[in-house]
Amino acid sequence: MRFIPGIVHQDNPYTFRLLLNAARAAHLAVDAYARRIRPGSTITSLTSERSAKGYFLSFIEMNRELGARELPVDVADPIDNIVGYVWEGARKQFSLLSDEAVDEIGELDRSTDAVAAFTSLKTGVPPAFWRR
Numbered sequence: 001m002r003f004i005p006g007i008v009h010q011d012n013p014y015t016f017r018l019l020l021n022a023a024r025a026a027h028l029a030v031d032a033y034a035r036r037i038r039p040g041s042t043i044t045s046l047t048s049e050r051s052a053k054g055y056f057l058s059f060i061e062m063n064r065e066l067g068a069r070e071l072p073v074d075v076a077d078p079i080d081n082i083v084g085y086v087w088e089g090a091r092k093q094f095s096l097l098s099d100e101a102v103d104e105i106g107e108l109d110r111s112t113d114a115v116a117a118f119t120s121l122k123t124g125v126p127p128a129f130w131r132r
Contacts, residue, residue: 004061008042009054012086013061020065020079048096053105055090056121060114062086063129087126094121 001017003010019025037044062083071079094102106118113129120127 004054004057007054007057008046008050009058009086009089012055012058013065016062016082017065019082020069048093049101049105052090052093052097052102053108055086055093056105056117057108059083059086059090059121060109060117063113063117084126087121090121091124 001014003014035043066079066083094105097105102122106115106122108114116127116129
């Protein structure tokens with residue numbers, strides 16, 4: 001288990017990997033934490049570029065983790081919803097960026113799956129490899 005170094009939203013692929021590899025997992029819709037907001041923190045100094053980069057790399061990593069896994073029917077939709085949340089976060093952040101900033105993010109990973117994900121985010125059409 002590892003975090004993607006140097007990005008925000010790194011908890012998304014990390015937690016996703018934990019859930020996929022857990023023998024059992026459950027979800028409770030309760031507020032179970034409090035966040036301390038302080039000036040200069042990762043979140044309070046967040047930019048659209050950093051957010052788009054983090055969501056983009058998280059989306060790629062989450063799809064790689066899924067790979068060719070066959071998910072049980074009862075978890076396939078919730079898993080797709082989690083991946084969809086990250087894709088939608090990236091798409092929204094991409095829409096706020098200049099073309100130049102978007103293209104810089106596209107250069108972060110030139111593998112086939114990353115290029116497909118990048119193209120999908122630029123066009124707003126989810127990639128074919130995503131199960132949704």
